[in-house]
Amino acid sequence: MxxxxxxxxxxxxxxxxxxxxxxxxxxxxxxxxxxxPPINEEMLRMMMMQMGQKPSQKKINQMMTMMNKNMDQGMKK
Missing domain, CATH: 1.20.5 (Single alpha-helices involved in coiled-coils or other helix-helix interfaces)
Structure with a gap:
């Protein structure tokens, strides 16, 4: 060849x-x-405490749901 x-x-x-x-x-x-996942509930709780916020479980659940939703949308693209 x-x-x-x-x-x-x-x-x-x-x-x-x-x-x-x-x-x-x-x-x-x-x-x-x-x-x-790169961030879990414990990490989120620590970050909020470092920022001077008192994290409630409701607020943590809302943020985790928001992050998971954004991650799923990013994977679909």
Missing amino acids: DTWIWVLIVVVALIAGVALGFFIARKYMMDYLKKN
Whole structure:
């Protein structure tokens, strides 16, 4: 075979590998963040106390619901 065919095969394989790797890594990170959210209730409670607010469970639940809703909307995009 000619050399240009081999070069074309290598370039196509490289592009396909990069694209496939990107989508696999993206899926892995989305699943990881869904299982292990970056902020949980305890962290939220500590942040509110550091800001001088007395966190009630109702306020924490509202903020967690808001954060989860925003995260779900971000994943759908």
